[in-house]
Structure formats: structure tokens, C-alpha cells
Amino acid sequence: MQRARDILKSTFGYDSFRHHQSDIIAALIDGKDVLTLMPTGGGKSICYQIPALIREGCGIVISPLIALMQDQVDAMNQLDVPAAFLNSTLSASEQRIIEAQLTSGTLKLLYMAPERLLNPATLSLLQTTRIALFAIDEAHCVSQWGHDFRREYQQLSMLHERFPDVPRIALTATADARTRSEIIDQLALERAAVFVNSFDRPNIHYAISESGNSRDALWSFISENHAGNAGIVYCQSRKGVEATAAWLSSKGRTALPYHAGLTQELRQHNQQRFLREDGLIIVATIAFGMGIDKPDVRFVAHMNLPKNIEAYYQETGRAGRDGNPADAWMSYGLKDVVGLRLFTEQSDAEERFKRVMHQKTDAMLGLCELTSCRRIALLAYFGESVDQPCGNCDNCLNPPETWDATTATQKALSCVYRTGERFGAQYVIDVLIGKSNERIENNNHDKLSTFDIGHEHTAIEWRGIFRQLIAHGYLATDTEGYGVLKLTQKAWPLLKKSETPQTVMLRALHKATTKKRKIPAAAADLSASDQQLFEQLRSLRAELAKAHNVPPYVIFPDRTLTEMALIRPHTSSQLLEVSGVGQTKLERYGAAFLNTIRQ
Known part of the structure; x- marks a missing residue:
């Protein structure tokens, strides 16, 4: 060792x-x-x-x-x-x-x-x-x-x-x-x-909103927060990728498309440009990004709902690899939910696989509809417990509009219990809204006290309520992938009249407005002269990267240049103390960087 x-x-x-x-x-x-x-x-x-x-x-x-x-x-x-x-x-x-x-x-x-x-x-x-x-x-x-x-x-x-x-x-x-x-x-x-290890990426700010005009919302987000930064925009379809890249380019940003329908040569060309040039945006399907090592991606934006939390976590993880502040921004609509369900249903996969996929989609939607800290829920999905809200997600910084859903929650939980904890959300919803069909009648569930007690909400609204109850831990789905709803220990106090009354607040069932977020300052608070030196070091790095035909961050990442600008080493031994500078790079590039700092 x-x-x-x-x-x-x-x-x-x-x-x-x-x-x-x-x-x-x-x-x-x-x-x-x-x-x-x-x-x-x-x-x-x-x-x-x-x-x-x-x-x-x-x-x-x-x-x-x-x-x-x-x-x-x-x-x-x-x-x-x-x-x-x-x-x-x-x-x-x-x-x-x-x-x-x-x-x-x-x-x-x-x-x-x-x-x-x-x-x-x-x-x-x-x-x-x-x-x-x-x-x-x-x-x-x-x-x-x-x-x-x-x-x-x-x-x-x-x-x-x-x-x-x-x-x-x-x-x-x-x-x-x-x-x-x-x-x-x-x-x-x-x-x-x-x-x-901990799955937490504390430097990433998570923000999710339901938007009817996500393209305009995307431009507002980029222009206000990341005017000159590198970023990735994910779209569900190849057509969406092409249209969004062209639209961003028309707005004055260099945006390149990437999807499986392009030739391998063009995909490779666009990816290399993104890796080697500063401030580019790549617009892509999920075909792009696994293992991308570019450390200074300042934002990852999703124009559609990812299939599951694993995909969302992996894709957002491409932002802020250098540890500096970064954004994971998403805008989704009802059509995304419908599209994902249709995609799964129309696939040739076996039924158990489809049930698992639906379960994962519901978990992703649950994350979207949370009113509490998104990071706590995201980490809990991977089995990691966090006690305190993160203070760096949209729900922490701008708490969403909520409503008292205690009665609705009691109705939902009671219906799950009275139907025997043997059915998925759609079946329970059908009972709640009084939708009689052969299966419900055969089970005599049209005779239950909870039959038709939830007609004040539509089936779509009830699905949103159930997703939030799963996200808040009142309900759990079976581990075998059948989507069967089970009551958790947290649910029982709401069902037992003798318990101390509780209030359940859920995200409003209509679109809530969100305040503009102020982007936190960069990790290194550089003075004007330090910033000037940092830019000169970046220019030197770009020249060296071009000469050696490698991405700039392979020479040195931004974090190393930032430390050079702050410390201003004047000797080889001092430069060797900078994080990210080893003996080989000192011998190869040290003289050039020391010369720039001295000048």
C-alpha cells in the first residue's frame, strides 16, 4: 500500500x-x-x-x-x-x-x-x-x-x-x-x-417541474444560469434531439445532436467536439454519455421523463464531476408518462418484466411529485438514509404548493387494506371511484365500504396521490415486481382512530409556480486578477490539448487550474504540490504553466 x-x-x-x-x-x-x-x-x-x-x-x-x-x-x-x-x-x-x-x-x-x-x-x-x-x-x-x-x-x-x-x-x-x-x-x-460509497452528489442541484412548454422553460434555465457553460440535454426521441439542437443553435448556442440514427462518424465527431471544446451543448438520446469523463459539464437537462430512477441518477451524474456546483434540471409532461407506459405495454417482454418496469416508472414519478427533499428520496431509493433536508434542491429552496390530503390518504389506505393488500394501484383506484367491472364484482369488492368513496378525484389524480403515498413511505410495492400495494408501519396510525391525529400534505394536483433560483457561487471564489490568470491557463491548456490531440481536461482539470491561479506556484516543487499535478505531467507541461504564471 x-x-x-x-x-x-x-x-x-x-x-x-x-x-x-x-x-x-x-x-x-x-x-x-x-x-x-x-x-x-x-x-x-x-x-x-x-x-x-x-x-x-x-x-x-x-x-x-x-x-x-x-x-x-x-x-x-x-x-x-x-x-x-x-x-x-x-x-x-x-x-x-x-x-x-x-x-x-x-x-x-x-x-x-x-x-x-x-x-x-x-x-x-x-x-x-x-x-x-x-x-x-x-x-x-x-x-x-x-x-x-x-x-x-x-x-x-x-x-x-x-x-x-x-x-x-x-x-x-x-x-x-x-x-x-x-x-x-x-x-x-x-x-x-x-x-x-455514498450515492450523494451534494454539488448537484436537483430541480423537476411539470411544464406544457418545456422548450421555452429549457431556454430560460440555460440563458439565466448557464449562458456559456457546457451541458447535456436529453430527449426521448431522435426527432426531438434534432429539433432541440437546431432550436438551441438558432438561439446562438453551439448545440450538436447525438443519437443512434446518425452515422458513427458524425456521432464520433460531435462527441469529440463536446469533449475537447469549451461551452458546447450536446443534445442526445440516452445513447450518449455512459462513462463520459468530461469534468466541467455544468448542467444536465431532461426534456422528458427518464424510464427509471437509475437512468435519471446515472444521466444527472454526468454533471459536475469536478465537484463544482452543477444543475440537474428536468421538465416533463403527462404525455411522457403515457408514452413510457405504452412503450412497456407494447414491448415483447414477459409480464413480470413489464410489471417491474411499471413499478420503476412509478418510483420515478414519485420522485417528481414529492413535496419534500428530493435528495433524501433519491438516496433512499438506493438504500441510503439521510436525516436532514439537503438545502440544494428545488423543494428545499422553494417549497411547492401543497394541500391537506389527510382524508384522501385515509380513503386510499383503507381501500388497500379492505381489498386485502393483494392488488395494484389501478385496481384499487377503480374501487375508489366506483368503476364496476367483472373482476371487482367477482371479488365482491363492489360491496365494500370503500367502493365509490373517492369520486371527488379523477383516476389520474388518484394515480398521482398513490405515487406520492409510495414516495412518502405510506405504501410499498411488492419486491417480486407484481406492483401489489402493501401498507407500511407508517400507514397504521392514519387508519386507527385511537391514534394521535396526523396531517398528510401532498403536492398540489395542479401545476405549481416556482420561483427563480439563485445559482450558488463557484466553488473557488477567484478575484479579478486570479480569474484573468485562470483564463490564460485555460488558453494554454487548450493549445497543449490541440497539439497533443487530447481533450483539455486530460492535460489538467479546471480544479487544478483554479488551484494554480490561487496559489501561483513559481517553482517545480511548488507546482508539484498542486492537486492533480504528478511527476509525469510536471515534466511534460510544468515549464509552460510556470512560465504563464510568472508572466
Whole structure:
């Protein structure tokens, strides 16, 4: 571990490990398997990069996206770490060169997609090679319930069978309890050390609103809060992506489209521009972004409702990787809810899968309709408890309009109880509004005291009430994915007359107005002269990045430039004390940055 700490400082330029990095690295060095959950920007890559440098052989990194491999290899090569990737962008001769480097022991890190790894020729090559470890990045792709499911990931359990003495680490930033269990089961990680870090990203401000004209709302949000910042705008459809990108461009912003319908060359071109230029906006479907390492994305905007909370968390996590203030903004409408339900219903999936998807959609809607702190609910979804409201979401800063829903809640809970806690929300709603049908009559539920006691609300309004009651913890859905509603301990005081009366306040069932939010100041409060130096350092970084054909943040992230502008180091030893400056980058770029600071 002393060698690991030396590498952290000399190669990566950092003084100390964060989160559980130290324990994870120690476990891998000792040859143990590991499953780690760490938020985006938490430093997952270092967890396998340092052990790969210490252990004998080459670390094999399984990554789902070609663009991510390119970024990681660029970053490693900038640190003089011998790294490469094997994928379809290489010619046959280039692939042979890399394979020769692997077998000769020259490489310390080799990135490839799961499809490439599972190729018999690749497996034969690896059998003749000394392997330091296997790193399975974006491990949530193994889950059939997830938003990024890749069937090839489910075959990666064979690594345990073929290479029993090689340690494996599975890494993800997004996994609820069901997905974690599936990762362990599918990848044969039953004996793995499990490290779960906090999912909280306190620098991200969450804001969600229901909007009938989301394009105008989007422009107000961007123009008022992020006039010159880089950002990502997610749309549900390719048509929406094209239209929104064109519209933002007409407003004077450089906005590039990204979706699966574009040619691979154009997608790659637009992605590289976004990574390497400052202040660009990428408008994309969910096909964009997994593993994107750009640290200075200041906002992620959703023009439509994501399919589930995992997708929402993963996509919003691409904002503010540098730890500075960032925004996760979303505008959704009723058509999004209808669209998601139709998409699930019309799919060829089995019924149990559809029920789980509906359950996840309802959880996402519950997050949208909350009146309390969104961060508490978001973290609770991943099994993490927080006692105090965050003070950095729209509900904390501008509490929404609410109504006394105590009577409606008692009616809803009573109906769930009297129907036996055996049905989903739609069935209970049908009973509440007095909708008689064959199924209700066969169960004699049209004779219940709760039949037709809720006709003061429409079925759509009741669905919103039920979503909020689930979000507030009065109701829970079954864990098997059938969507059956169950009363929780929190519900009973409202049903028992002897208990102390409670009041239940829910979000208003009509669109509430929201106040304009004042954006918090940047993390580093630079003076005018410091800001001027920071901009000069950024210009220098841009020139160097262009010369070396890498994204600017691969040279140094904004946080490192900010520290340089504040500290103003004048010697190599002083520059080496700046976070993010290691020995290799000092030798490669130190003179240029010190010269700019001196001037």
C-alpha cells in the first residue's frame, strides 16, 4: 500500500485516497474479488489502475463504449502509463501490434468491449498472457431490469471459471438492491468484498417541474444560469434531439445532436467536439454519455421523463464531476408518462418484466411529485438514509404548493387494506371511484365500504396521490415486481382512530409556480486578477490539448487550474504540490504553466 500511495502522488498527483479507494486497492493487490459502488466522479478508475500497475501482468478493462476506451487510454498515456484498447476502430495491423505488446508484457492496461473479450481468439490470447486483474466497468449493464442492459455482460461469469486466480473488480455508479444482487449472481461474485460509497452528489442541484412548454422553460434555465457553460440535454426521441439542437443553435448556442440514427462518424465527431471544446451543448438520446469523463459539464437537462430512477441518477451524474456546483434540471409532461407506459405495454417482454418496469416508472414519478427533499428520496431509493433536508434542491429552496390530503390518504389506505393488500394501484383506484367491472364484482369488492368513496378525484389524480403515498413511505410495492400495494408501519396510525391525529400534505394536483433560483457561487471564489490568470491557463491548456490531440481536461482539470491561479506556484516543487499535478505531467507541461504564471 505504500507503493500504491507513492503511485497516487507521483503518477496521478493526488495526496490521499478518497471514499473506499484504499481498501479496494488493498483487496485487489491481495488477489481478492471486489464489487464497488461509487458515484460518478468518485474516482472508480484509480481503484483498478493502481493495482494493475503494482501487480504482475496487464490489467484487462471491460468497457461498454469505444469512446470511453479512447478517453481512458489518452489519459493513461498522458501519465506515461502503457495502455491501449482493442476495438473495431483499429486496422488489422494495429490490432496485431497491440496483441504483440500484450503478449510481450509491455502493456499495463488493455481496454476492450465484452463482445471482444468473449471472442474465442481473444480468450486464447489471454490464456497465454500474464493478467494482473479483470475490471468490469459499468457492471450494472448485467442487469436485465436496468436501463443499460447488455446481454454479453451476463456471460462474463466465465472469467471466474477460466481465470480462477485472477482477481476481478466490478464497478458501477448506479445500482439499487435488486441490481446489486443480480451483479453478484450473474458475475459469480459471491465471495467478493463489497464497498458501497455514498450515492450523494451534494454539488448537484436537483430541480423537476411539470411544464406544457418545456422548450421555452429549457431556454430560460440555460440563458439565466448557464449562458456559456457546457451541458447535456436529453430527449426521448431522435426527432426531438434534432429539433432541440437546431432550436438551441438558432438561439446562438453551439448545440450538436447525438443519437443512434446518425452515422458513427458524425456521432464520433460531435462527441469529440463536446469533449475537447469549451461551452458546447450536446443534445442526445440516452445513447450518449455512459462513462463520459468530461469534468466541467455544468448542467444536465431532461426534456422528458427518464424510464427509471437509475437512468435519471446515472444521466444527472454526468454533471459536475469536478465537484463544482452543477444543475440537474428536468421538465416533463403527462404525455411522457403515457408514452413510457405504452412503450412497456407494447414491448415483447414477459409480464413480470413489464410489471417491474411499471413499478420503476412509478418510483420515478414519485420522485417528481414529492413535496419534500428530493435528495433524501433519491438516496433512499438506493438504500441510503439521510436525516436532514439537503438545502440544494428545488423543494428545499422553494417549497411547492401543497394541500391537506389527510382524508384522501385515509380513503386510499383503507381501500388497500379492505381489498386485502393483494392488488395494484389501478385496481384499487377503480374501487375508489366506483368503476364496476367483472373482476371487482367477482371479488365482491363492489360491496365494500370503500367502493365509490373517492369520486371527488379523477383516476389520474388518484394515480398521482398513490405515487406520492409510495414516495412518502405510506405504501410499498411488492419486491417480486407484481406492483401489489402493501401498507407500511407508517400507514397504521392514519387508519386507527385511537391514534394521535396526523396531517398528510401532498403536492398540489395542479401545476405549481416556482420561483427563480439563485445559482450558488463557484466553488473557488477567484478575484479579478486570479480569474484573468485562470483564463490564460485555460488558453494554454487548450493549445497543449490541440497539439497533443487530447481533450483539455486530460492535460489538467479546471480544479487544478483554479488551484494554480490561487496559489501561483513559481517553482517545480511548488507546482508539484498542486492537486492533480504528478511527476509525469510536471515534466511534460510544468515549464509552460510556470512560465504563464510568472508572466
